[in-house]
Amino acid sequence: MDIISRAEWGARPPRSRSTVPWSSRTGVMGHYSGASATQTPRQIQDFHMDVRDWSDVGYNFLINSINGAIYEGRGWTVIGAHCANHNTPNVGICIIGLDKVGRQDVSDAARRSFRWLYEEANRRAGRRLAILGHRDRGATACPGDEIYSWLKAGLPIVGSTPAAPKPPTGRPAPGTPITFPLPAGWYFGPASGPDYSVSGLHERYFKGRTDRAWIQEWATQLGRRGWSIGKGRTWLRQHGNDGIYGPEYRSLIEAFQKDQGLAHDGLLGVNTWNAAYRNPVR
Ligand SMILES: [Zn+2]
Structure with missing residues (x-):
């Protein structure tokens, strides 16, 4: 499923931001905007x-x-402002619209999106997170009776089922699968990111090898899959496969994520890592 990025929806830059590690996240909290669904x-x-x-x-x-x-707000690991005193442990997701008494105004598509975000949060956290409604932690009607009862029921999806994902076809992934070398919730990403964004710049060791070597390892696997990688090639054209995360790796990772139907954030986390070793080559 796609997340419409801040750049895509024309977000203003934040005035400030502070992040929270996944180890401090315990729940996903549902909200509604309490206004027009066309906001x-x-x-x-x-x-x-x-x-x-x-x-x-x-x-x-x-x-x-x-x-x-789905629109990116503050994103996965920035502390939100959606429920006073409960922003650090909870990822806040707002369904844009007003709960109308007596009729369903939240589409199955919106429910599937919420559920997808919830599952994605679990994957990133490496464990199951609690499902909360705003009213569980604040004196408010939010997120309305309809959404609230759906959250409490465990996000059941009713109505038409989406088309099943196409079974993978093509030749098996080349090479030997390599286990994602970082702790749960960590990723290879920019040096400017939090501690769990591992860039290759500072040569940190994970499972006996440097972060730089791991990034190179993964990009090499994309080469085995037929991606044109290295100095003067299509990807990593300028700096080559030097193992230091920057705009070139970001573009490559994002392109691979799009190709694989993954959430495309340009960060090399466990799902993106595994896809290169496990998914068939089309
Ligand atoms: Zn709320």
Whole structure:
């Protein structure tokens, strides 16, 4: 499933941000915006920044209640502003729209998107997170009776089922599978990121090898899969496979994620790592 990035929806930059490790995340909290379902994430961000005077849109993610589109808010590991005193442990997801008494106004597409985000959060945390509604931790009607009872029921998906993902076809992945070398929830990403964003710049050791060697290892696997990699090639054209995360690796990782139907954030986490070793080559 795709997440519409901040750049894609025209987000303003945050005034400040602080991050939280996945080890401190314990839950995913559902909200509704309590306004028109046609409100845009930018309108919500403007309200939060200009009227509430917050540093950014309050939620970690937002979902269009009609078509199920997912918008990146503060993202996975930035502390939100969606439930006072409970922002550090909880990823806040807002379903954009107003709960109307007596009729369903949250589409199956929106429910599937919420559930997908919840499962993705579990994958990143490396364990099952609690499912909360805002009213569980604050004096509010949010997220409305309809969404709240659905959260408490464990996010069942009713109605038409989405098309089953195509069974993988093609030749088996080349090479020998290598286990993701970083701790759960960590990823290879920019040096400017949190401690669990491992860049290759500082040569940190994981499972007996440097981060730089691991990044090179993974990119080499993409080469085995037929990706044109290295100095003067299609990917890593300028710096080659030097194992230091930068814009070139980000583009390569994102392209591979899109090719594999993964969430494409340009960060090399466990799912993206495994896809290179396990998924068939089409
Ligand atoms: Zn709320």
